[in-house]
Amino acid sequence: MNRATIMNCVSFLTLAVATTSLAAPLAAQAKDAVNSDDVIISRPGVLPSAVLEMTDEPGKWFKDPKSGGSLVVVKPGEAVLIKMTDTNTDHTITSLAWQPGADKFPVDQEKPSNASITHTFDKPGLYVFTCKVHPYMFGAVVVDDPKTEGLDIGGELQLVTGAKVPTTSDIAKKLLRTFFVATTPALWRDYRQPKWEVKLPDLGLNLGGAQINLSALSLSAPNTLLTPKTPGVGEVWVNTQFEGVSGKTKFGTATQIDATNWTLKKKVKGVEQNMNNPHNMWPDPTYKYIYQTEWFDKRLTTFDRESGKVLNTQVVGQNPSHVMTSPITGMLYVAINGEDRVAKLSPGEFPSAMGNINVGPHSGPHGHHLTDDGKYMMTPNALAGSVTVVDLATEKATEIPTGGVIPIAIWSDMNHKAYAANLLGTPPAMLSSLTVIDIDNKKKVKDIDLAADYDPISGAHKGEAYGLLPIQTPVSPDGKYVVTANTLSATVTIVDVKTDKVVKSLPCEAGCHGVNFGHKKGGGYYAYVASKFANDLIVIDMDKLEVVGRILLADSKDGQITAHNGMGGQGVLPLPIVERGMLAPTLKLAGTGKLSAEVEGWLKLLTKEQRGN
Amino acid sequence: MIKFRGRFGFSLSFALLLIWPGTFTAASAASAGDQHLITLKASAMPSGQLAYEMVSHKVKSPAGKESDLTERYASGATIPGPTLVMKEGDVAEVTLQHGIADAQLPVSIHVHGVHYKIDSDGTMKLLNGVADEAAFPGKPYTYKWTAAPGTAGTWAYHDHTFGNPMLGAEDKGLFGTLIINPASGKVPALIDGKVVDVDLAEIKREFILWMHETTFWGQELNHIVEGGKEIPLWTNPTVGARMGEKVRFHVIGIGTAFHTFHLHAHRWIEPGTTAGVDTVNIGPISRTSFVVKAGEGVGPGDWHYHCHVIQHMQSGMMGDFRVIE
Numbered sequence: 001m002n003r004a005t006i007m008n009c010v011s012f013l014t015l016a017v018a019t020t021s022l023a024a025p026l027a028a029q030a031k032d033a034v035n036s037d038d039v040i041i042s043r044p045g046v047l048p049s050a051v052l053e054m055t056d057e058p059g060k061w062f063k064d065p066k067s068g069g070s071l072v073v074v075k076p077g078e079a080v081l082i083k084m085t086d087t088n089t090d091h092t093i094t095s096l097a098w099q100p101g102a103d104k105f106p107v108d109q110e111k112p113s114n115a116s117i118t119h120t121f122d123k124p125g126l127y128v129f130t131c132k133v134h135p136y137m138f139g140a141v142v143v144d145d146p147k148t149e150g151l152d153i154g155g156e157l158q159l160v161t162g163a164k165v166p167t168t169s170d171i172a173k174k175l176l177r178t179f180f181v182a183t184t185p186a187l188w189r190d191y192r193q194p195k196w197e198v199k200l201p202d203l204g205l206n207l208g209g210a211q212i213n214l215s216a217l218s219l220s221a222p223n224t225l226l227t228p229k230t231p232g233v234g235e236v237w238v239n240t241q242f243e244g245v246s247g248k249t250k251f252g253t254a255t256q257i258d259a260t261n262w263t264l265k266k267k268v269k270g271v272e273q274n275m276n277n278p279h280n281m282w283p284d285p286t287y288k289y290i291y292q293t294e295w296f297d298k299r300l301t302t303f304d305r306e307s308g309k310v311l312n313t314q315v316v317g318q319n320p321s322h323v324m325t326s327p328i329t330g331m332l333y334v335a336i337n338g339e340d341r342v343a344k345l346s347p348g349e350f351p352s353a354m355g356n357i358n359v360g361p362h363s364g365p366h367g368h369h370l371t372d373d374g375k376y377m378m379t380p381n382a383l384a385g386s387v388t389v390v391d392l393a394t395e396k397a398t399e400i401p402t403g404g405v406i407p408i409a410i411w412s413d414m415n416h417k418a419y420a421a422n423l424l425g426t427p428p429a430m431l432s433s434l435t436v437i438d439i440d441n442k443k444k445v446k447d448i449d450l451a452a453d454y455d456p457i458s459g460a461h462k463g464e465a466y467g468l469l470p471i472q473t474p475v476s477p478d479g480k481y482v483v484t485a486n487t488l489s490a491t492v493t494i495v496d497v498k499t500d501k502v503v504k505s506l507p508c509e510a511g512c513h514g515v516n517f518g519h520k521k522g523g524g525y526y527a528y529v530a531s532k533f534a535n536d537l538i539v540i541d542m543d544k545l546e547v548v549g550r551i552l553l554a555d556s557k558d559g560q561i562t563a564h565n566g567m568g569g570q571g572v573l574p575l576p577i578v579e580r581g582m583l584a585p586t587l588k589l590a591g592t593g594k595l596s597a598e599v600e601g602w603l604k605l606l607t608k609e610q611r612g613n
Numbered sequence: 614m615i616k617f618r619g620r621f622g623f624s625l626s627f628a629l630l631l632i633w634p635g636t637f638t639a640a641s642a643a644s645a646g647d648q649h650l651i652t653l654k655a656s657a658m659p660s661g662q663l664a665y666e667m668v669s670h671k672v673k674s675p676a677g678k679e680s681d682l683t684e685r686y687a688s689g690a691t692i693p694g695p696t697l698v699m700k701e702g703d704v705a706e707v708t709l710q711h712g713i714a715d716a717q718l719p720v721s722i723h724v725h726g727v728h729y730k731i732d733s734d735g736t737m738k739l740l741n742g743v744a745d746e747a748a749f750p751g752k753p754y755t756y757k758w759t760a761a762p763g764t765a766g767t768w769a770y771h772d773h774t775f776g777n778p779m780l781g782a783e784d785k786g787l788f789g790t791l792i793i794n795p796a797s798g799k800v801p802a803l804i805d806g807k808v809v810d811v812d813l814a815e816i817k818r819e820f821i822l823w824m825h826e827t828t829f830w831g832q833e834l835n836h837i838v839e840g841g842k843e844i845p846l847w848t849n850p851t852v853g854a855r856m857g858e859k860v861r862f863h864v865i866g867i868g869t870a871f872h873t874f875h876l877h878a879h880r881w882i883e884p885g886t887t888a889g890v891d892t893v894n895i896g897p898i899s900r901t902s903f904v905v906k907a908g909e910g911v912g913p914g915d916w917h918y919h920c921h922v923i924q925h926m927q928s929g930m931m932g933d934f935r936v937i938e
Contacts, residue, residue, distance in 0.1 A: 039835065039837040039838060040833065040835055040837075040838070040842075040844060040853075041853025041854060041855070041935060041937060042818075042820070042831075042833045042844065042846055042850060042851060042852045042853045042935075043846075043850060043851040043853065043935075044831075044844075044845065044846045044847045044850050045829075045831065045846060045847045045848040045849040045850035045851070045932065046847060046848050046849070047660075047845075047847040047848070048660045048662070048848070049659060049660055050660050050661065051660045051661050051662055064661060065661035065662070065785065066657070066660075066661035081660065081662075081828075081848075083826055084826070085784035085785075085826065085868065085869075086784075109927075109928070110927075111924070113924050114826065114869065114870070115826065115827040115924055115925065115927070115928040116826040116827050116828055116928065117827070117928055117929065118828060118848050118849075118929070
């Protein structure tokens with residue numbers, strides 16, 4: 001990152017420290033006025049010394065109106081107002097990490113809403129906030145005692161998972177670095193540059209007595225793109241959710257990659273509709289339409305796959321996250337992440353609402369999945385710590401408490417075994433975990449510790465089980481592996497379905513998030529991994545369990561892109577779909593004239609095994 | 614209010630417009646009410662919120678007596694902004710200065726309730742078709758208001774331009790209160806179980822409570838302090854009075870949320886009726902004002918006030934009405 005950016009980082013911190021001192025005289029003055037004369041009986045409430053405004057602007061999810069950054073510095077006894085006046089949808093204000101023993105902590109809002117809070121901080125140190133619906137929205141308050149040297153981070157951090165860790169530990173440093181990377185778009189990994197340089201400002205930190213410099217958490221790595229030797233079949237859609245586009249105020253596009261030659265074909269931008277944070281996609285069986293959720297909004301958008309033309313945008317509920325269709329009825333199921341339901345819509349160019357399936361109180365379903373036979377739908381309930389299994393024929397929902405913290409994504413294999421990723425693990429023992437669900441019997445089988453080989457204090461990881469903060473977690477179509485993107489450790493963990501053990505971990509990018517499988521030409525599968533804070537798409541060869549490609553999602557020639565080119569990789573949709581049951585309705589249409597020549601061509605390239613017969 | 618308008622008709626307000634004073638030096642003796650010369654500034658609070666502050670407020674009576682009310686206001690920017698008090702028949706010339714550091718965007722005052730011509734709308738040309746009616750850095754803008762008969766009540770003023778010409782930055786804290794007292798000097802109130810007209814001179818404390826998102830932002834107008842005093846009370850404050858005092862509440866909404874304001878153990882009359890109520894629905898920019906006799910029938914205590922929307926209560930949208938002996 002360039003010098004100007006570094007200066008900005010330094011100046012935003014010093015500015016925040018300097019100006020908070022102005023709040024004191026003002027408060028004192030008000031107090032004097034009140035106490036000076038006992039004719040005034042009223043007593044003032046709290047005057048916030050700093051503000052964090054929640055927004056849907058990438059990297060600025062908790063925005064200090066003064067610095068534009070996501071971190072404010074206040075003194076002990078001062079208050080911060082956190083508000084939601086600049087966002088199109090509901091959120092929660094929730095403590096992710098705080099100072100042990102701090103008064104009135106943790107902060108948590110049970111249900112998503114637009115409710116602001118004013119919180120007074122007593123104990124010096126670091127406090128990190130997030131939103132349970134969008135758990136990478138990060139904002140931080142540093143309560144700095146002016147009498148101590150360096151910015152007070154505190155000696156320990158209490159994590160929402162129940163773990164209490166020293167701030168000198170590897171996990172605390174990882175969180176701190178990730179906080180700065182996530183909230184500073186200039187630090188995101190741009191594969192158009194030769195190197196990725198995370199240069200953090202020269203700023204003394206006080207870790208409960210131990211002094212370190214924030215710049216010690218800097219890192220540098222070369223950026224090397226890689227083209228897979230074997231082509232894929234069809235194409236890969238990636239939601240580059242953070243891209244800025246001229247002509248619209250909201251962020252995000254859908255980027256189309258041609259898997260036969262690994263080139264970027266186009267971007268669907270939704271300028272007229274002001275498409276807002278497009279997160280996850282699913283096609284209709286003809287692959288003419290792509291259904292697109294707008295996660296920081298209330299809408300489901302339908303666009304034409306070939307032309308990219310947006311056909312329809314409609315309100316479906318707070319924070320629609322994922323969409324899938326039933327292989328039996330073609331019906332759309334849209335997880336309404338900010339509410340307690342999955343919306344059901346009719347398929348086609350203009351989906352219409354057909355009903356709702358309630359998946360449990362305060363559930364907040366995120367990355368749901370339908371079994372390959374279309375019998376069941378499972379929802380990971382991010383706000384409830386549970387998984388719900390819905391029998392789609394009767395729409396009977398059974399909620400299974402799992403003990404997981406923020407179950408964010410789920411995927412099932414052909415034997416009705418499902419894996420739910422718990423973003424913040426399963427307390428008390430597991431920092432990061434997958435919960436195994438027996439769908440037919442609607443029960444939890446076990447938890448898999450994705451970080452069993454990681455020492456959170458020293459940072460040593462001797463074995464393959466090194467995955468921190470798991471997100472999307474699909475099961476390979478041959479039923480062999482579960483591939484999970486771990487956003488904090490920047491690793492992909494691969495679990496063997498037979499043994500439910502982590503057999504491999506591979507590097508991915510900071511903020512890796514979405515994973516899905518596509519067909520490899522001549523047989524086999526690729527796993528595609530998209531990352532929020534990098535603009536490449538990672539290709540993993542599932543026969544070798546190796547990274548064989550890093551494809552650029554940025555388009556430097558596209559003058560319409562104004563910011564974060566290719567960044568914000570989340571939902572991944574390779575076409576044709578790999579799951580045999582999901583592919584079947586499309587295969588059935590082959591030769592009927594209902595498929596485009598292009599799609600017919602893709603289907604012809606599939607091997608017998610890939611076709612599932 | 615309605616009775617008043619009926620009695621005086623529109624001729625008076627028309628006359629006021631014709632003899633608009635501009636400055637104190639103009640031929641103003643014919644004015645039926647006071648002339649207010651007010652200068653406000655929009656600036657940033659230490660927290661980064663935006664707010665209005667009082668620069669100066671001078672008044673000239675019809676008899677030509679000039680007074681300076683500036684001292685009655687809190688120094689510095691406050692949320693809500695300075696509460697401007699006028700009465701029916703008064704006119705005001707309100708100049709807004711742009712004091713938001715490092716911002717070039719125009720900032721304005723759009724006022725509710727009082728009369729003004731289209732050039733005092735406080736909006737951009739994009740909306741009003743006439744002019745950009747906003748202050749730019751180094752370039753103040755002046756608005757002219759007429760508190761015509763029938764405008765008595767508690768009203769909002771707020772920005773309508775900063776950051777977004779359609780919305781403005783009221784959500785950032787650029788809002789304040791305009792109280793127009795009736796020419797009669799009396800307001801109806803439920804006192805000791807009866808609806809009576811209370812002389813405004815009897816009211817020594819007024820409490821202003823803005824309901825924004827899930828926070829009350831408060832202010833007290835204290836008339837016991839000589840010359841009057843406006844005291845900022847910030848978020849979810851305690852407002853206080855002595856037992857048996859008649860106090861006036863002004864409750865105003867802003868933003869997006871709808872609220873149900875509730876004050877424990879006190880009743881007041883629904884404006885225009887004789888019906889007693891203890892809650893009032895407050896949406897964005899809707900407002901109410903009412904008089905209660907502190908502790909009437911219930912005695913002293915820390916009487917709770919709050920928004921009755923559960924989610925808002927959960928977010929701490931509450932405070933106390935402290936009534937002491």
